[in-house]
Amino acid sequence: MKPSNKLGDSAKKGNQKKKNVNVVVRVRPLSDTEIEMKNKNVSLCDSVSKTVQMKSILSDKCLTRSFGPFDKVYGPESTQMKIYKESVESLVKEVLNGYNCTVFAYGQTGSGKTYTMEGRHDESNEYTWDNDPTSGIIPRALHHIFSELGDHELDYYTVRVSYVEMYNEQIFDLLSTSKSAQQESLRIYDDNNKGVTIVGMEEITVKSRDEVYKILAKGAEKRRTASTLMNINSSRSHSVFTVNVMMREPGCMAGEELLRQGKLNLVDLAGSENIGRSGATEMRAREAGNINVSLLALGRVINALTANAPHIPYRESKLTRILQDSLGGKTITTIIATMSPASSNYEESVNTLEYAQRAKNIKNNPEVNQKITRKALLKEYNEEIERLRRDLVAMREKQGVYMDKENYDHLIEQQDEYTAKIEELEGRLDAYLYQVKKLSEDLAMMDEHYQRVYMNCHKALGKLELRKNELEGLHKELAETKDIAKAANKALLQSENSFTKLRSQAFDLQEKCAIYHGDLTVLHDRLDQHRDISALNDHLLGNFASERIHSISKAKMEIQNSMRAMLSEQLKQIFKEAVDTIVEKMNAASCIVDDQKESIQKAADALTLNLVESQNAVERFAHQEFQRIQKTGSTPVRRIVEYEDLEDLPPAAELIKQEQSSATPRRASGYYKCRESMLEGDIRSSLVSPDTLKSTIVQSKKQLETVEENSTEDQRSSKHVSLNDESGDKKGFNTTG
Incomplete structure (x- = not known):
């Protein structure tokens, strides 16, 4: 499988158009010393409009100056990780695509430049480049480069780093192992192909981030720092950390490999400072002076x-010569301007913002580094070395001749020029020899790496054949497992269908039991109602019989008294017969009352018998259902006591009509209706009403009148009068009765 070539996708587009230098501003928080000195925060960062406002509190009028817009503005709450991801992460990807990129920090001393570039190293190794909270741009960028190279699985790449400082306009190698080399400054010369080159600079090949941290620690120990009033650990020199990445383009044939090169310059400038405020004297004052000169x-x-001036003064300082390609050249450049928000540093902060605002107008023309083959690179270096050697031998073999003073002076002048050229050519020769040495080391490393890759490929092919055999066996096992799983799923589906049916039957039985239980409860309630009605009827009948007996007794006494007053002794026998008739009627009424009691008792017994038969029918139905459940194998649902929870049940009458035709039949009205009174029907017809009893008494009176009419004529007139009076009394009785 070929490795992906995402790193070179953007490089294939060719050269980009001119673009402005990317400028970001970072404002650090107030330090403890500044807080103790009652300094106020005079800066206001707006990350939306990307501007910085400075408030002047030293003058009588409070003036506010606005600077920007910049590409990014970070306030005191910003983090190392946020600044890297938003401003530097994209540059690493451009380096891997073959571009040269530069990041350098500029600002007042003590404004946080070194912290931004180097940060603090966490030795726990539990963080990565994208989540380390304290790591600076330099170690985070190297870690990011190794992560990207590892993710894209390139078969060949080398990463070399160099670390130099510029102190008092002299360049020293911070990675040199020679003690004498530390005291000798390095020379700079211009190369037509590679631009500004530092001769004798040590380049170290690194393979992991741990090696990078060791190199940074080694360089930090040699870098010149000093304590000033502005900063306890102030950098007294400019430092340049350079990362060269060389990658082989994938898909090339052996011997014709294309090499893609990218370079990342990470520059930590010394802080600009006011010599009076920093307290620098003697040597420190000279250092500050040289720093300010280079800045x-x-x-x-x-x-x-x-200003688009025709001449750019790059050669005024070695710092500007080193940054020549980064400012107006073919490099993608990002400037990080750091500043203090304290009111005591107002002037220096304003100068930093003005410098950043001017730098925002610089335009670069980024170009991808030309890809070359390994053979062409070696041939070019060998030809250049041979040509320089021939030139050096020719210059040394020239013999002196006699000539006049003018010609001699001219010759001396030419000799000085040739001497300067020889020194320059020697410098180039040393550089080319050094490059040949590095390329030879890279070639040996590449051959060794290719041999390992070739052996690993053979091993991988053998493992692939074994994996194919194992895969075939696994496919067979998978087919058998699928068959077993299919059969199991089919059986499970049948079980689920059976379970669904059983569950449906159980729910139906539960609903029926709930309905029957409700019907039985209604029957019991109606039985209690009938019993209450029967007891009420007995009470009413007893009261009615008592009232009638009392009325009859009262009427009897009135009749007896009336008859005694009207009739004479001759009518005693007739009165006796009448009394006997009345007593007989009363006995008949008593018999009627007894008959009514007996009828009521019979009705109550019949009602009780009907309720018992209904209950037996329900029990027989439940017994039949239970036997049916045992025969079918369905398990009944345990009876639920709180039947009020059963919602959405159909009416009981409908389910009973559908499921059980042998249940107790309903009335035509469709529901049980309580009887209004036990006196209805045959029982009620057997009772004697008060009006009937009155009519019976009137008939008895008429019979007595008829008997009186058959009496003797002698007593008719007097008796007739008495009877008329008595008839009026009787009529009053009938009226009141």
């Missing part, structure tokens, strides 16, 4: 670039 030269270069 002023950098400022003039920026002014010339923004």
Whole structure:
């Protein structure tokens, strides 16, 4: 499987158009010393409009100056990780695509430049480049480069780093192992192909981030720092950390490999400072002076670039010569301007913002580094070395001749020029020899790596054959497993269908039991109602019989008294017969009352018998259902006591009509209706009403009148009068009765 070539996708587009230098501003928080000195925060960062406002509190009028817009503005709450991801992460990808990129920090001393570039190293190794909270740009960028190279599985790449400082306009190698080399400054010369080159600079090949941390620690120990009033650990030199990445393009044939090169320059400039405020004296004052001179030269270069001047003063300082390609050249450049928000540093902060605002107008023309083959690179280096050697031998073999003074002076002048050229050619020769040495080392490393890759490929092919055999066996096992799973799923589906049917039957039985239980409860309630009605009827009948007996007794006494007053002794026998008739009627009424009681008792017994038969029918139905459940194998649902929870049940009458035709039949009305009274029907017809009893008494009176009419004529007139009076009394009785 070929490795992906995402790193070179953007490089195939060719050269980009001119683009402005990317400028970001970072404002650090107030330090403890500044807080103790009652300094106020005079800066206001707006990350939306990407501007910085400075408030002047030293003058009588409170003036506010606005700077920007910049590409990014970070306030005191910003983190190392946020700044890297938003401003530097994309540059790493451009380096891997074959571009040269530069990041350098500029600002007042003590404003956080070194912390931004180097940060603090966490030795726990539990963080990665994208989540380490304290790591600076330099170690995070190297870690990011190794992560990207590892993710894309390139078969060949080399990463070399160099670390130099510029102190008092002299360049020293911070990675040199020689003690004498530390005291000798390195030379700079211009190469037509590679631009500005530092001769004798040590380049170290690194393979992991741990090696990078060791190199940074080694360089930090040699870098010149000193304590000033502005910063306890102030950098007294400019440092340049350079990362060269060389990758072989994938898909090339052996011997014709294309090499893609990218370079990342990470520059930590020394802080600009006021010599009076920093307390620098003697040597420290000279250091500060040289720092300010190089920074002023950098400022003039920026002014010339923004003004499109015909001449750019790069050669005024070695710092501007090193950054020549980064300012107005073919490099993608990002400037991080760091500043203090304290009111005591107002002037220096304003100068930093003005410098950043001018630098924002610089335009670069980024170009992808030309890809070359390994053979062409070696041939080019060998030809250049041979040509330089021939030139050096020719210059040394020239013999002196006698000539006049003018010609001699001219010859001396030419000799000085040739001497300068020889020194330059020697420098180039040393550089080419060093490059040949590095390329030879890279070639040996590449051959060794290719041999390992070739052996690993053979091993991988053998493992692939074994994996194919294992895969065939696994496919067979998978087919058998699928068959077993299919059969199991089929059986499970049948079980689920059976379970669904059983569950449906159980729910139906539960609903029926709930309905029957409700019907039985209704029957019991109606039985209690009938019993209450029967007891009420007995009470009413007893009261009625008592009232009638009392009325009859009262009427009897009135009749007896009336008859005694009207009739004489001759009518005693007739009255006796009448009394006997009345007593007989009363006995008949008593018999009627007894008959009514007996009828009521019979009705109650019949009602009780009907309720018992209904209950037996329900029990027989439940017994039949239970036997049917035992025969079918269905398990009944346990009876639920709180039947009020059963919602959405159909009416009981409908289910009973559908499921059980042998149940107790309903009335035509469709529901049980309680009887209004036990006196209805045959029982009620057997009772004697008060009106009937009255009519019976009137008939008895008429019979007595008829008997009186058959009496003797002698007593008719007097008796007739008495009877008329008595008839009026009787009529009053009938009226009141």
